[in-house]
Amino acid sequence: NSHGQDSSYFLGWQLYENNPFHEVENPTGIIQMGLAENQLSFDLVESWLRKNPDVMELKKGGESVFRELALFQDYHGLPTFKNELVEYMAKIRGNKVKFDPNNLVLAAGATSANETLIFCLADPGEAILLPTPYYPGFDRDLKWRTGVEIVPVHCWSSNGFRITMFALEEAYERAQKLNLKVKGVLITNPSNPLGTTMTKEELDHLITFAMAKNIHVISDEVFSGTVFDSPGFISILEAAMDRNLENADVWSRIHIVYSLSKDLGLPGFRVGMIYSNNKTVVGASTKMSSFGLVSSQTQYLLTNVLASKRFTSKYMKENQKRLKKRKEMLVSGLKKSGIECLKSNAGLFCWVDMRHLLSSNTLEAETKLWNQMVCDAGLNISPGSSFHCSEPGWFRVCFANMSRGTLQVAMRRIKDFVERSNLMGRIKMNYQQNMSSLSRKLLSNWVRKLSSPDPDEHER
Numbered sequence: 195n196s197h198g199q200d201s202s203y204f205l206g207w208q209l210y211e212n213n214p215f216h217e218v219e220n221p222t223g224i225i226q227m228g229l230a231e232n233q234l235s236f237d238l239v240e241s242w243l244r245k246n247p248d249v250m251e252l253k254k255g256g257e258s259v260f261r262e263l264a265l266f267q268d269y270h271g272l273p274t275f276k277n278e279l280v281e282y283m284a285k286i287r288g289n290k291v292k293f294d295p296n297n298l299v300l301a302a303g304a305t306s307a308n309e310t311l312i313f314c315l316a317d318p319g320e321a322i323l324l325p326t327p328y329y330p331g332f333d334r335d336l337k338w339r340t341g342v343e344i345v346p347v348h349c350w351s352s353n354g355f356r357i358t359m360f361a362l363e364e365a366y367e368r369a370q371k372l373n374l375k376v377k378g379v380l381i382t383n384p385s386n387p388l389g390t391t392m393t394k395e396e397l398d399h400l401i402t403f404a405m406a407k408n409i410h411v412i413s414d415e416v417f418s419g420t421v422f423d424s425p426g427f428i429s430i431l432e433a434a435m436d437r438n439l440e441n442a443d444v445w446s447r448i449h450i451v452y453s454l455s456k457d458l459g460l461p462g463f464r465v466g467m468i469y470s471n472n473k474t475v476v477g478a479s480t481k482m483s484s485f486g487l488v489s490s491q492t493q494y495l496l497t498n499v500l501a502s503k504r505f506t507s508k509y510m511k512e513n514q515k516r517l518k519k520r521k522e523m524l525v526s527g528l529k530k531s532g533i534e535c536l537k538s539n540a541g542l543f544c545w546v547d548m549r550h551l552l553s554s555n556t557l558e559a560e561t562k563l564w565n566q567m568v569c570d571a572g573l574n575i576s577p578g579s580s581f582h583c584s585e586p587g588w589f590r591v592c593f594a595n596m597s598r599g600t601l602q603v604a605m606r607r608i609k610d611f612v613e614r615s616n617l618m619g620r621i622k623m624n625y626q627q628n629m630s631s632l633s634r635k636l637l638s639n640w641v642r643k644l645s646s647p648d649p650d651e652h653e654r
Contacts, residue, residue: 202564203228203330203580210574217599224568225604228576230386230542231595232420232459234520235513239458242505249498252491263491269484271300275493278500279467283452285506286419291431299468299479300493302486304416304453307466308335308380310486311449314478315410316342321374322412323347323365325357327545327581327588329386336380345369345376348584351547354536355388357381357396362403378410378447379403384417384427387581387590388545389521389538391421397433401444410447416466419457419510422518423539446472454496456542458509463492517542517594520601524593527605531612542594546575549587551615560586571611573604 206228215223243250252260273295280293301307316322318341324332325347337344347365349355362379369376379400383392404411413430421427430448439445450469455461465488468479500506524544525535536545552559557579564577567589578588593601 199334201330201333201580202561203576206564206568206574206576209568215572215600215603217603221603222572224572224574225600225607226574226595227592227604228574228590229595230456230592231461232456232513232517232542233596234516234594235459235509238505238509238512239460239499242499242502246498246502249495252494259494263494267487267490267493269300269487270480271298271488272490272493272497275497275500276300278497280469282500282506283418283469286457286510287427287429287432291429291435293469297469297471297476299470299476299483300488301466301468301479301483302464302488303455303461303466304414304451305331305335305466306464306483306486307451307453307468308332308412308414309340310479310482311412311451311468311475312336312340312342313482314475315412315449316340316377318342319374320377321345321369321372323362323369323376323379325349325361325379325381327355327387327578327583329382330576330580330582332380342377343374345372345374346582347379351536351585351588354390355385355545356393357399359399359403362399366403366407376407376409378412380412380414381430382414382417383430384415384421384540386417386541387543387576388536389541389543390536391425391427391540393425394428394433394436397428397430398437400430401434401437401439401448404447405442405444408443410449411444412449412451414451416451416453416456417541418452420514420517420542421540422514422521425539427540446470449475457513458499460496463496464488465492465496520593520598523598523601524591524605527601528591528608530605531609533608533612543590543592546589546591547587548589549585551612552587555586557586563587564589567611571607573607573611 210224210226213223214220215225248254248256252258252263276295276298280295280298283293284291301310312322321343322336324344326349332344336342345365345368347357347361349357349361366376381400384390400411411430415429418427431450434445434448452469453466454463470476521544528535528546534547538544548563551563553562560577560579567573567575576590578585581590
């Protein structure tokens with residue numbers, strides 16, 4: 195039951211799959227706005243592959259390397275691939291952080307990487323702190339097989355859902371009251387679902403907290419290459435380096451998870467990784483990676499892609515430009531319908547404020563609104579409750595997994611839905627006002643009759 199598959203986040207996917215939108219074949223179907231995929235820059239990757247056919251044909255210098263790749267490779271991964279990965283990770287971070295390929299462990303996506311790290315850092319029945327709202331898949335990735343508990347760090351809209359030292363301490367004390375030993379805190383930076391990068395102050399809070407409690411920090415940075423607006427991205431390692439902590443104990447308790455699923459739009463390739471300066475963690479997670487290897491063919495192809503520095507520079511710049519433009523299109527469309535979003539600068543989604551559309555400030559009202567959005571408006575957006583948000587009425591809406599035309603259809607549907615909701619609200623309000631007025635009038639007449647001195651008045 196702890197897998198989380200019955201969450202509304204995943205149920206929305208099932209409803210979409212039963213009735214998927216297609217602009218020609220099924221124009222009344224459900225539009226998938228609950229999937230954080232980046233499909234905006236496929237043409238850039240495809241163009242590079244067409245210009246480099248040897249890579250797709252598994253050739254090097256015109257000679258086939260098929261047999262070499264088809265044979266068994268150990269679970270440490272291809273050294274050339276790991277070298278290119280650490281250079282790409284540094285490039286995303288403005289080369290402010292250098293990565294050692296010997297500290298990199300390959301995994302079959304960030305899902306596998308996160309679970310592997312939890313297996314390495316905590317025992318069943320111990321706890322990981324996780325700021326809310328957080329990615330619904332973490333209920334599966336972090337605890338389903340590991341037996342580790344998640345203790346939410348409650349964040350609120352009053353400060354833009356920023357992490358505070360008070361919130362961290364409160365969560366830690368709550369864990370202690372539950373007799374749970376806290377082994378670490380996990381963050382997503384940039385945030386999923388907020389679409390915001392963490393501030394230097396937040397990162398300093400996390401590092402200071404980890405030092406005080408002698409616990410680990412896991413920074414899931416899978417969206418680090420999607421930052422399209424200021425302020426820029428600050429990695430947890432950069433924040434630690436700014437404090438000259440390279441020789442401190444906490445340096446070996448900071449770990450990064452990354453993948454190529456979001457930045458390069460390749461979730462189907464299943465390329466994830468763990469980066470840690472802790473030799474014990476690297477050693478253990480490398481052995482565990484044998485249960486989720488990245489194929490040699492995939493490593494070979496992506497080695498060549500990442501080695502093309504001119505391409506990666508062009509891709510990063512153009513991809514961020516496209517993400518920003520598409521995000522602004524979503525925000526503008528929602529604003530025309532009277533819906534605001536949390537100010538964001540990264541990611542493939544917006545954190546959308548629909549609290550004013552709730553019939554009441556309750557989880558039940560949010561679930562009702564979600565059902566209406568999916569079933570009536572034909573839009574699969576993800577309710578905040580599935581992200582463990584403490585405030586009803588927030589929704590994550592994705593914008594990069596569809597065409598511009600499909601997003602325009604979605605915006606029209608939202609506008610129509612809001613207008614219908616407002617109309618029904620006015621009708622209900624007018625009805626209530628009329629009934630109230632009629633009740634007051636009848637009551638007034640009744641009182642007047644009872645108080646009349648004329649006995650014949652009572653009979654009329």
